[in-house]
Amino acid sequence: MTEPPPEEPATVVKRRPGRRPGTADTRGQILAAARETFSEKGFDKATIRGIARQAGVDPALVHHYFTSKEGMFVAAMELPINPANVIPTILAGPREEIGERLVRFILTMTADAEARQPVLALVRTAMTNDRMVVMIREFVTQALLNRVAEILEIPPIRMEVAFAQMFGVVLMRYVVELEPLASIDIEELVELLAPTIQRYLDPPR
Amino acid sequence: MTEPPPEEPATVVKRRPGRRPGTADTRGQILAAARETFSEKGFDKATIRGIARQAGVDPALVHHYFTSKEGMFVAAMELPINPANVIPTILAGPREEIGERLVRFILTMTADAEARQPVLALVRTAMTNDRMVVMIREFVTQALLNRVAEILEIPPIRMEVAFAQMFGVVLMRYVVELEPLASIDIEELVELLAPTIQRYLDPPR
Structure with a gap:
């Protein structure tokens, strides 16, 4: 040979x-x-x-x-998922369970170090690079937040605060490593976070 | 002269x-x-x-x-506030209004560019510096999260997800500048976020 x-x-x-x-x-x-x-x-x-x-x-x-x-x-950007492929699956099923499904999906995906590494690398770069911030903001808005807001017929601000909650949790769990947040079981977090996300994603009263 | x-x-x-x-x-x-x-x-x-x-x-x-x-x-660190001075004021008053008071306080404080600048500078440094992460984690845990959790007699994890929500909102509002989150009125955000923080800070059922 x-x-x-x-x-x-x-x-x-x-x-x-x-x-x-x-x-x-x-x-x-x-x-x-x-x-x-x-x-x-x-x-x-x-x-x-x-x-x-x-x-x-x-x-x-x-x-x-x-x-x-x-x-x-x-x-x-070597992102672990394409929102376009994942959103339909998460939004399928009973509307009153969307919060739970979304929280569990995000926590399960980010529990995989290989999946979250490129996302966190992007966030790190963006923190000190204004052009990267613009790029990420536009992608997140177009590909993720506005698309879900449109499908669920809710104001975009509600998707944004839901995103802020989950982003904050992932950051505190894997970058800052607050305890017990860093080592708590996913299902305990789902119980705590799902009602929050559900409320944001419910049609505003 | x-x-x-x-x-x-x-x-x-x-x-x-x-x-x-x-x-x-x-x-x-x-x-x-x-x-x-x-x-x-x-x-x-x-x-x-x-x-x-x-x-x-x-x-x-x-x-x-x-x-x-x-x-x-x-x-x-040139932080705008000392948690030890602020916590008693925010936790005074009716327990069922703590969420609202806390959200309004954080959003009002961070609306001042001079107040939030050193905080965001610290966060930026921490994103790429492990020792700074340790320092910030320990300070936030000791001076802020555990202290409030103890006074309110709630498990620390509930303070941590509340902190993650508010941290995420401030980051998305002032660093990522998601719209409409970046320009929405503080009182509209209070309405959206206060029930979330209130639920985390209520005694667990």
Whole structure:
């Protein structure tokens, strides 16, 4: 078995013009272009066309790989989930149990260190970088908060304070590590938090 | 009117050994020593005696200036309030209105840019500095969360999720600047958040 010499081939492929589209390398180039474009322009002003141009590929190829601008953002930032895929599942089922389902989903997902690591890395960067804040704000607003608010027919402010509650809990549990919050069982937290989230997501009286 | 020449005298005083204790310079030296000690040892392990030694002054002088370790922490980090001074006022009055009073107090205080700036600066540093996280966690736990939990006779976890809610709201309002959260009226937020905080701070059923 002759192994190819390490490093060299990838470098050569990267620099070879006129290569076939659709290699792993192309995907990586699109993601690098996406990261650059999102952090420069924010989420709202970035376009698939612009990212394709930046990567030197056809926009159809970007669509083929990532389906949507959101899908590309999720891949570029290595986020554990795409809200577009998860929201329908969480919002399905009885409306009076949405709080519980949402809280359990967020706590279960963030209990996985590999899933929460890229999210926390993004938050850390954003705390000291204004352009990253804009990018994250626009993505969270468009892909998550406004979409759920629209489906549930509630004012966006209610989604925002619900998001603030869950964001605060995850931050205090995994970054600040307040005790007992850092080590308490998920189901105990669900019991405490679900009525809060349910109230925010109920139609305002 | 002859004004003293600028700069020079302060510099001279600073460098003169054997100066009388209790000058503005001494206070500054104590605060510098406090910042160093707190960030190195955290809040719990730091002592007034140790900080006095670090500053080269008598512990009685530190007591004279800052009354307590908490008072010294508040001054060293330029925090807008000392929890020890504020908690009794907020917890006075009808128990069923604590949620409302607490939410209004936090939102009014953080509406002042000068008051929230040092707090947010501390949070920013902590996001990328593990020792600062320890220091803040210990201070928040000792000076704020456990103290209130004890007075209200509720489990600390309930104070922690209440804190997470308010911390998340302030972060989303002033750092991430989610809209409409960033520009909504304080009283509208009080209406939305007070029942949440009230429920956490009520005796568990």
